Amino acid sequence: MRLLLDENLPKRLKQDFPEHEVFTVRDKEWNGTKNGELLKLMVVDGFHALLTFDKNLQHQQNFDKYTLTVFILNAPINTYAELTKLSHQIKALLAAGGLQPGPVIVKDE
Known part of the structure; x- marks a missing residue:
């Protein structure tokens, strides 16, 4: 799958998804x-999902217009040390397939 890390995430998070x-x-x-334009660019460029720390994105966009899944990472801070703790959940969702368009909140259980 083609994934995009939003600019509010550490680029090091890329290494958590080698497959x-x-x-x-x-x-x-x-x-x-801007978020709306970013989502449009992602669709045109063949992306499947966006990973972001932007908790407001889910309230700002009409996801009916897009075929993308948006993983909203919910952690105390957006450091690699915190966000990597959520990677196993994202990997499990990606592996299960059948991603639905729209926001998916991912938080430490």
């Missing part, structure tokens, strides 16, 4: 792109 094609917003040179 997927993972890019950062910086890799794609989409820095500073």
